[in-house]
Amino acid sequence: MSRTTPTPSVVDAQRRSAALEQRIGADPHAFRVLTGDRPTGPLHLGHYVGTLANRVRLQRAGVEVFVVIADYQVITDRDVAGDVRGHVRELLLDHLAAGLVPRTSPGAHDTGATVFTHSAVPALNQLMLPFLSLVTVAELQRNPTVKAEAAASSRRGTSGLLLTYPVHQAADVLFCGANLVPVGQDQLPHLELTRSIARRFNERYGAGREVFAEPEALLSAAPLLLGTDGEKMSKSRGNAVALRADxxxxxxxxxxxxxxxxxxxxxxxxxxxxxxxxxxxxxxxxxxxxxxxxxxxxxxxxxxxxxxxxxxxxxxxxxxxxxxxxxxRDDAHLRAVLAAGNEHANAVADRTLATVQEAMGLGG
Known part of the structure; x- marks a missing residue:
């Protein structure tokens, strides 16, 4: 809650975000958003204020929304995945209850939000290989999230998946052609690496054409809420009101x-x-x-x-x-929503992977 002076890069991002909001208001259909969560537990009031309400706002404004439930990323910083399937269901319930209108069919004419899981879209995860070739180990190690999580898990060492976490996020954004990513200030380095990967792929394999657009950051204007213990609100600390709480x-x-x-x-x-x-x-x-x-x-x-x-x-x-x-009460509806989102995400990812392989001169 302290008031600190924003860095020049943050000030610049805030300025660009303000301009983006004006463009969204003028032509929302020109934008596609990628956002998402790891299914590690129930979402809470801080998530609602900080992300869920904004996702609903953008969809209602006419922006196309992709929401990844990042089940593969659950194991980036933990040894046991836990009840991932149950948490996926809870995340889906939170989004729908908050007002997000989901895709109900895989067809392009469906304007609902595409909600999907990592594990159901193999072509998305396959993009990790060429993208990893475009970054250095030093760049990955400098990422603030990787550094923080590596320090927290230093007793058992840093997993390879944690080290590649920023590239996995880049694949999430680029596979669906998202040109807008809502982020907090702490996530700006992630998006900057995504922009670098897109630029480097175009330079190395694009042959003068833009294969990937560089996505823009839409900085969240939501204020930070502390947990009931005065610390950062967290699923794991028990200091937050879950949306499902009575x-x-x-x-x-x-x-x-x-x-x-x-x-x-x-x-x-x-x-x-x-x-x-x-x-x-x-x-x-x-x-x-x-x-x-x-x-x-x-x-x-x-x-x-x-x-x-x-x-x-x-x-x-x-x-x-x-x-x-x-x-x-309607498990069949929840399964149908996720099935439609997964099917559409797969179709998009397959097309993107085919484009990438063609640009790289791979495949038959």
């Missing part, structure tokens, strides 16, 4: 949220980050400002602040949770 569980989590000893509630992200995050949560859920929420609470203290947040979150998520329960 109202009682939501209340229990926020009653235990970290605050401070000052009874007067004020919005001060620098000096009171935990209180500020709770105020921001209530503000986002009620469509007002955190300052206005703080003013309304006044000297009510932490108890009133937490009660305010609980009411705001439960009221805001009530329609989503109701839709989620309804969707969860």
């Amino acid at each position: 109202e009682d569980e939501t209340a229990r989590l926020y009653r235990s949220a970290k605050t401070d000893a000052d009874r007067r509630i004020t919005y001060d992200p620098v000096h009171r980050p935990e209180v500020a995050s709770l105020l921001l949560t209530a503000a986002l859920c009620t469509g007002t400002s955190p300052e206005a929420v703080a003013e309304r609470i006044g000297d009510g203290g932490a108890a009133v602040l937490k009660a305010t947040v609980v009411e705001a979150v439960n009221e805001h998520l009530r329609p989503l949770r109701r839709r989620r329960r309804e969707l969860a």
Whole structure:
């Protein structure tokens, strides 16, 4: 929640993102978005604010949306995959409940979002081989996500899959011709490597033509919400309200949220980050400002602040949770959505791989 001065590269990305938003408003059909998640657990309120709501917004604006459920990437930084199949189902439910309209047939005329899994699209994963030839080990090791995860897993060493994680993400973006990728500031290095791979492939194999367009970053304007313990909101820390949580569980989590000893509630992200995050949560859920929420609470203290947040979150998520329960009763529909997305993604990936092999002079 601290206020830091953005780097020049981030400022430049913010400027380009603002221009992209204007272009999206003028011609949304000119854009295709690739975005996605790893199925490692339930999505939470931070995901909804930071990514899900934006995906729904872009689709409603007329942008074509591809959502990858990155099941192969679950094992990049862990020894056991866990209940991946169950988590895939939960992710799909979260997206549909949030308002994403899915593709229901593989045909090009279907304008729904293409939701697919890595493991169901072999041609996508086969693109990793030529793409890996276009990057150096040093470039992969410099990637911030790889460095952070490698440090966290230093006791057992860095897996080869973790090292190639940025290239796998590049394949996700490039296989479907996505020209727009919603990212946070920490993901800008990933997208820059994707742009480098596209450029290098064109230079080496394009013979004067553009095989891959260089995708643009659409920086998320969503603010960061802290977990109830004051740390980064995380699936694994148990400090976040899952979208599938009921109202009682939501209340229990926020009653235990970290605050401070000052009874007067004020919005001060620098000096009171935990209180500020709770105020921001209530503000986002009620469509007002955190300052206005703080003013309304006044000297009510932490108890009133937490009660305010609980009411705001439960009221805001009530329609989503109701839709989620309804969707969860229809397994056949969920399977059909994923089957249609996988089939369409396969058709797109097969065409891309054929184009790549032709450009490289491979195949019969």
